[in-house]
Amino acid sequence: MKSLRPILLTAVCIASSLPGVTHAQVNGPTPYPDAKNEAAWPGKGPIRSFGWMVDNRKYFWTQREKAKGAVVLVGDSLTAGWKPDVLAAAFPGLKIANRGVGGDTSRGVLFRFKEDVLDLQPRAVMLLVGGNDLSAHGDPKYAAENMAIMLDMVQAHDPDLPVILAQGPPSASPEAPHKPGARADLNTRIAKLAEGRKNVTLVDLFTPLATADGKPVPEYFAKDLVHISPAGYQKWLTVLVPVFDKLGLKGAAQP
Template sequence: FIYNLGAANQGPERWVKAIEAFEREDAEDKSLTGGVMFLGSSSIRMWRSLAEDFPRQKVCNRGFGGSTIPDSLHFFDRIVLPRRPNTIVLYAGDNDVAAGHGADQVYGNYLAFVDRVKKSLPKTKLVFIAIKPSLKRWELAPVMKQANRKVRRHAFWHRGVLYADIWTPMLGSNRKPRKELFIEDGLHLSPAGYEIWKDVLAPLLD
């Protein structure tokens, strides 16, 4: 596996305050185990309507903005294991590609994460949300698509791992990202963007 923290994200230590906040929350309520954990970067952190969007699920938001797959792996024991979720929904890879990671490196880090889940939480289902197309990072689309294809192929052949294709419905008739799905920065999702994610994920979580 290619487990590379990379200099571009300055190491996972920059997330310590966010991780400590999660740990305090876990310590305050020991009953918050099981359910669905949404884990990953700012697209998860900024998903304010998670509980409303998935009313049939006990959801937990563990997004820390700007994070990569190796960051989620680095803090796995601190923020994932205490909750012992039934399902992990992971969105990561976007910042990895933006930091210069190639498709093989992203895929290798994804495999390392899958391996960690299987060894620590063998009954937990993993849903990987495809790296999203965005206006701001559209020039990186070829690498993102290649990484997505690798993950999709792996998920197809491995039980307990699912691939959520949000890439396709986020493209317009011109095969480019739909502007209305993003806020002003052209990177993060608008409510309409999250609506698409909800529609793709809902059947995978039931």
């Protein structure tokens, strides 16, 4: 029998020459660029790259086939903090893939948006990001611009793909304070991003967790007043469940 090695090498060479196909994309997620190499990252604003982010993405890669056709949740630790059993109880039978990465900025989500989200051929996407941009004192304008690029990527991928675009919650961490008015600025910009985009549904995840003067309601947050408590996620569900229902995102077992 002739060796298969020349045939396999030829197949790899052909695959590697196709647009959008790289060695990294065949064998695993595209590695994060050097955080100090500003030009290697898409978008603008703060860059964060930590070891657990690499580990998270390697794990995501192993789940790609399982996650095909899911509703994909993408963002930072606020998204990553959703417990699978909580989501399963709230959305019975609905296939959900959580692609939240703790510490991620809008620029980091933009970098991985194609591989971690669009390549899953999602049924819908929920995007909640920007808090780490603000804690790094990044310009809200740049965070919104990065989100706009992601929405444009969705438009190019499938103009009918539903996107749930979330305005983020308040934060009051003394270790990672936001500049005064930064969250309000970013949430206003996020609202404007949704205007004129028929596939985008804006959701306000700020108001349900905020006091009348815009501060975190303590029971809805962890002690750091940044991360969300179990009660906070339940409060968010009172907003999200009707939105999912309106978009027809029912579980497989539901009519």
